[in-house]
Amino acid sequence: MKVRFTKMQGAGNDFVVIDATEQPLSLDAAQLRRLGDRRFGVGCDQILVIEKSATPGVDFRYRIFNNDGDEVEHCGNGARCFVRYVADKGLSDKRSIRVETVNALLELRLREDGRVTVDMGAPVFELARVPFEPVGLSARREGSLAGGFELWGLPGLDCEVAVLSMGNPHAVQRVADVDTAPVLSLGPRVESHAAFPRRVNAGFMQILDRSHVKLRVFERGAGETLACGTGACAAVVAGIRLGWLDERVDVQALGGLLTIEWAGLSQGLQAPVLMTGPAERVFDGEITL
Numbered sequence: 001m002k003v004r005f006t007k008m009q010g011a012g013n014d015f016v017v018i019d020a021t022e023q024p025l026s027l028d029a030a031q032l033r034r035l036g037d038r039r040f041g042v043g044c045d046q047i048l049v050i051e052k053s054a055t056p057g058v059d060f061r062y063r064i065f066n067n068d069g070d071e072v073e074h075c076g077n078g079a080r081c082f083v084r085y086v087a088d089k090g091l092s093d094k095r096s097i098r099v100e101t102v103n104a105l106l107e108l109r110l111r112e113d114g115r116v117t118v119d120m121g122a123p124v125f126e127l128a129r130v131p132f133e134p135v136g137l138s139a140r141r142e143g144s145l146a147g148g149f150e151l152w153g154l155p156g157l158d159c160e161v162a163v164l165s166m167g168n169p170h171a172v173q174r175v176a177d178v179d180t181a182p183v184l185s186l187g188p189r190v191e192s193h194a195a196f197p198r199r200v201n202a203g204f205m206q207i208l209d210r211s212h213v214k215l216r217v218f219e220r221g222a223g224e225t226l227a228c229g230t231g232a233c234a235a236v237v238a239g240i241r242l243g244w245l246d247e248r249v250d251v252q253a254l255g256g257l258l259t260i261e262w263a264g265l266s267q268g269l270q271a272p273v274l275m276t277g278p279a280e281r282v283f284d285g286e287i288t289l
């Protein structure tokens with residue numbers, strides 16, 4: 001089967017984007033892994049498949065797969081690349097687009113400066129919904145917003161993580177220096193820790209000041225990426241709840257800058273998270289799977 005695709009990137013997090021709006025497309029895990037393979041395929045962190053939506057008032061549906069072949073719920077940088085793709089390919093001429101994922105409805109806005117702003121929805125703090133099962137684990141609370149936020153010790157890993165979902169699961173830890181943080185050794189152990197039944201994205205955040213952080217993320221199903229949009233949202237929300245950050249934060253990832261806004265302090269925990277950042281087409285191609 002021949003598949004046409006567009007390679008895209010957002011702050012260095014890269015995607016193979018496939019238009020399935022005209023023809024339904026079903027790829028098995030081996031085909032998805034081949035698309036994601038940087039030597040034997042195209043190479044990317046995630047694969048995005050764009051489909052028509054059957055829901056009234058919703059423009060598109062899109063499915064997200066990690067390069068290990070597993071389908072996931074949410075992808076921040078992917079959402080921005082999705083809207084850039086839809087605009088560049090003329091699939092819609094709206095500047096504000098509504099799209100549904102497996103578990104969310106997103107509102108995406110193309111800005112005049114070429115960047116994209118995404119309303120990522122409200123963060124989820126209920127541990128069962130992350131999902132996180134802290135059987136036998138202990139936590140301490142820090143910060144004062146809504147009674148503070150828990151930092152969980154992960155036995156055997158010598159780290160403390162804030163746990164939350166942005167539609168997908170995140171465990172964020174604060175580090176003194178992100179450049180020397182053990183992202184590649186500790187990241188996979190956090191990702192597959194038994195307390196996370198569906199695994200987790202492991203974030204490592206260095207706080208520069210109350211509105212600037214540096215972040216590296218070892219992503220579930222993809223390894224360390226150059227940026228993780230949902231990871232940036234999760235890190236900033238956790239940092240605000242813990243009393244470390246203000247409501248608007250620039251997040252420096254390895255591949256680019258994302259701006260995250262969350263009015264959790266002034267509007268409450270159900271305030272939506274806004275993410276702004278770049279999204280660019282790299283090239284178009286065709287592959288036989």
Ligand SMILES: N[C@@H](CCC[C@H](N)C(=O)O)C(=O)O
Pocket residue numbers: 013045046066072073074075076077078168169201219220221222225227228229230231
């Ligand atoms: N790169 C993404 C997140 C992609 C999914 C993630 N690896 C997961 O398994 O949840 C982003 O920009 O948010």
